[in-house]
Amino acid sequence: MKYFYYLLFALLLCGCQETKKEKISRLVNEWENKEILFPKNSFFTIFAKDTIAFDTVDCDYKVFTYIDSTGCTSCKLQLLKWKGVIAKFDSLTHNNTAFLFYFHPKSAKEIAYILKRDNFNYPVCIDDADSINKLNQFSDEMMFQTFLLDKENKVLAIGNPVHNPKIEKLYLKLAMGESYTDKPILSQTKISVDKEMINLGTFDWQKKQQVAFTIRNEGDQLLVINGVTTSCGCVSTEYNHEPVQKGKNLKIQVSYKADHAEHFDKTITIYCNVPSSPVKLRIKGDARK
Template structure:
């Protein structure tokens, strides 16, 4: 069995057991495993306004993500989260992974301002005429528009490591060369959680004013409650919480801060991964920034 096929099958076993997206993931992995990502001949990446050399030619792996023009570009790109992830990867595996970002912008100036504001120092290509997408026909679901590639641009794994900690863990295991095995869920210590309020309306407010909301998770089981990771649907939403386990009967408070980038009606999600049967928990905030 070739390496890419082996890894593809391992990906499904590793990440999708008990996951409602299992069927989608299986279908996508069957379609994309070993497939070569194609680049237009005139495609040139830039970094902070400068052309970049083909750094990927000296790296063993490449992580490439495609972002279309639909919706909030700042939310979809998640620049700060990607910066943190890339720094983490490079600290563990120096000069091993090259990050590339391709997107078809709704507003070109907005993209450039975002990149400049975040001091984004990774390779970016603006797909003005949708050439890159036409060549590759990427999935429409943004959760599956990110790929881990080998040196020959062939797909090893699919999924967004920024919004799914299991995908992040998987990517790191593959890059490190660790064996990928199916999880034995029966050995995972699980508890029960009560989240009586999973949706908060922030109402109407001045878009320049920072908004806050608090979600309480109460451990109503008989084992410690551990929050493994938290992912937000937008870079304008941040979450702070205690990393310490909550003993039975105790609570963990998630302090959510929302800072609008412009006037808008918004519906944002906070996905909480924890050691419960119904993980992940999806919390929501909404409102009108005027």
């Protein structure tokens, strides 16, 4: 399927080691056109509390995502970004795309808190028994735990649209019935970054922290930011979306708000028209009581 080649190209842009690229290629081929199996008794709730009827039979496409119990749950969920993706799909595909969220949490209480905190009132399935993973044996790679499915639950594409704007573009094009190509449209330019990592030091975990990275367009072409993603929902960004002229600077404002006291090391990923894209920046520090 030609879309899987575009998908593979988008995923390989992450600049990983050769062994990692080989693994990505193998997983893409493994899931191509595979049917996702769903448990017969899946209960969907709002805010992990109120059970509701949830039927996707009228939708031609489904975006399915599975969240396992490993690592930082809030980082994986990125619910505020999912709300934006859902709104965009509802508008552009005329409610013809359903979103299926299956969570296998290490703490049901934590999931309920995050859903309420982010006011995520979309139906989700709290799969305590990890039934859907037992049926399908998903990869432990987070980027291979989200899929675009057709009406028969066959996999059309793989990848997480909230972590990669190229994946979001691919999903949206397919759900709109349009052809997809990933041919470069913009000329490449060069950039410099004032710092690749900022250490916020030690601070009260209840106080929001704000820093800024400065990116300078060192090339002869316009610098265009296609998207900025973060590794955790506790990190948000703001920036001017206008193209950056030659010799001019762009500030990426980064905010961090801890959910609890922790040592953190978070990544900000910038997709833009430079050969090294995506560009990865980091913030770290100690949020203490």
